[in-house]
Amino acid sequence: MTKLSVNINKIATLRNARGGNVPDVIEAAKKIESFGAQGITVHPRPDERHIRYNDVRELKPVIKTEFNIEGKPIQDFMNLVLAVKPEQVTLVPDAENAITSNAGWDTLKNGLYLKEVIADFKSHGIRTSIFVDPDKKMVEGAAETGTDRIELYTEKFAVDYGKGDKNAAKTYAECAKLAHELGLGINAGHDLSLENIAFFHKEVPYLDEVSIGHALISEALYLGLEKTIHQYLKLLK
Template sequence: MTKLSVNINKVATIRNARGANNPDILKVASDCELFGAQGITVHPRPDERHIRYQDVRDIRPMIKTELNIEGNPIAKYIDLVLEVRPAQVTLVPDSHDQITSNHGWDTKNNITFLTDVIGRFKEAGIRTSIFVDADAEMVGYAKKCGTDRVELYTEPYAANYRNGRAEAIAPFTDAAMAARELGLGLNAGHDLSLENLHYFHQNIPWIDEVSIGHAIICDALYMGLRNTIGKYLEALK
């Protein structure tokens, strides 16, 4: 069974635009679980332009499923993860001023750094995942870093889906097969949507988790959060 983890960063963006607490991040996280989501994802950035570090601390004790904290493992982020101790940490190589994540790790040339960071998280009992491009070589070096899982960066798949979905999925199937052969767990995320999610899952049914935020919040504007989460869960059947 593939789990759906809802990324609530965009909800925090709306809240921060007015400076108060509407929408209420804690209620949204709780409602996502109530409506069927099997996890909550947050991606705190150093400038706290959406999810704030304190949000992560507040969310952790109320999560009944799994909390996944994404981010670039700078010192401040590492300290937060070790303090909060989520179910999963996902390492993402984004710079402080990136609008959104746009590539996976070069695990080959960052193997020493990633191995050290992953070792610290695993010592604390936190499941680890490395954000990678759909590249079997990068998956292989992720395994050497000691990670539990890899998360495939799926924006290229989403961008090319309408131009030929068989061609778009091919490198992801290859990378997913490499992960399975190495005994790695498999996640995926970035620009997955109701348009392209079912086909992705149909071709890689052994995927453990998808993390989706932007598309879910956009769809919820028209369909409501409960109905939207239901449709994403249906796409994963």
């Protein structure tokens, strides 16, 4: 079964919009785990516009499943990850002005840099994943860095599938097969939802984990958080 890691950034966004501590991201993470999710994902950014660095520190002792921290490996981020020591760190090439992640790494151009960062994290026992576009050359480049996994950036799939393209997952499946042959684990995330997750899961082999935040939290506004998580888990079996 592919694991479901729930990104709780949007819960922090809601909290920050009002000030105070409602909703409580720590309590939300506990509830999400109790509803069956197999991981919690956070993506702190330098401006702390949603998840704050201190949230990350406070979450680590209470998470009982897997903790995945996403972000661009600037020095402050690296210091945070090495202090917290999550089960997984996912490296994302965020532009400073990006509202959300919008591209994978060029693993050929940034190969040496990524290799050094990954070696540092792995020396502390932290599993590493690189956010990549569904491009075989980028997958091959990722394998050269020493990473444990890749995370396939799935926005294009979501857009194409939403237009009725039944081949929307083809390049993702090909990249997943190649990654598996190269000894890499495969994660996926971005714009996956209850509408498209079953198709993606059926078409893309060797999928270890999906990380879902915006869609899941949005769907939970209508369905409730527990029911939404249960539906994802059912579709990922």
